[in-house]
Amino acid sequence: MERAEEQRLIRRARRGDRRATEALIREHQGSLYAYMLRMTGRRDVAEEVVQEAFVRALSHLDRFDDRFRFSTWVFTIAKRLHVNTVQKRAPIFSSGAAEVAAGWSEAWPGEASAEDERLGRVQRALLRLPEVQRSVLVLFTQLDWSIRRIAQHLSLPEGTVKSHLHRSRARVRKLVEEAEGVRIEEVVR
Numbered sequence: 013m014e015r016a017e018e019q020r021l022i023r024r025a026r027r028g029d030r031r032a033t034e035a036l037i038r039e040h041q042g043s044l045y046a047y048m049l050r051m052t053g054r055r056d057v058a059e060e061v062v063q064e065a066f067v068r069a070l071s072h073l074d075r076f077d078d079r080f081r082f083s084t085w086v087f088t089i090a091k092r093l094h095v096n097t098v099q100k101r102a103p104i105f106s107s108g109a110a111e112v113a114a115g116w117s118e119a120w121p122g123e124a125s126a127e128d129e130r131l132g133r134v135q136r137a138l139l140r141l142p143e144v145q146r147s148v149l150v151l152f153t154q155l156d157w158s159i160r161r162i163a164q165h166l167s168l169p170e171g172t173v174k175s176h177l178h179r180s181r182a183r184v185r186k187l188v189e190e191a192e193g194v195r196i197e198e199v200v201r
Contacts, residue, residue, distance in 0.1 A: 013039050018082055026073050037066055040083050043155050044090055050150040051094055053139045061097060065090035084165050091147070137187035144168075145180035152177055 018039075024032035041062065048058035069076075069086045076085055138146050147166065151157040159177075163170045 015081070019078060022073065022076060022078070022082060025070070033070060036070075036082060040086055041066070043083070044086060046154055047087065047150055048090055048094060050135070050138055050154060051091075051143070051146060052097075053135055057094075057097060061090050061093045064093050068093075080164075081161075084161065087165060133188050133191070134184065136191065137184045140187055141180050141183055145176045145183065148173055148176040149180040149184070 018036075021032045021035050025036060044065065045058055045062045048061050049055060052058050052061070065086055068089050069082075076082065138149070141149070144166065148162055151162050151165070152159070157165070159170050159173050162168075163173045166173070168176075
């Protein structure tokens, strides 16, 4: 969405225009959900965080600073909600329970497709990254955010973002290859 269109929708939403509000949600809901799903590894948590992020963003739309993009603002709100959610949850000590909680065992045994298995390998590797590296990698590769936009979103220098991106790619490659006994090229096409 072009910045001018986004600004127009925000002005209309601030005045109570329901269609403008719906358009803002539709525009950003998919990418925010995809980001949170990669960050959490759990559909239920991703859905909860995304819903709460939009509720908070839209109920405080009067506080939005027009110098920035709405997506950056709602992603920041979601990131903070995610951090709060992680801090509130008690650790799980059973390895079987941990796998279920992390979302790798959602289907019954034998039901996972080859594509699900490939994505599961990558997701397991992503969840082993430090949160900042995971965030940088997902924002850059999945959501096509620029280095500059990621740097602004995470309040990091651009060089640090580039470093995190390089390290996270290398770490995911290594984790997938070590854990699964396959080369990354066989997993991600």
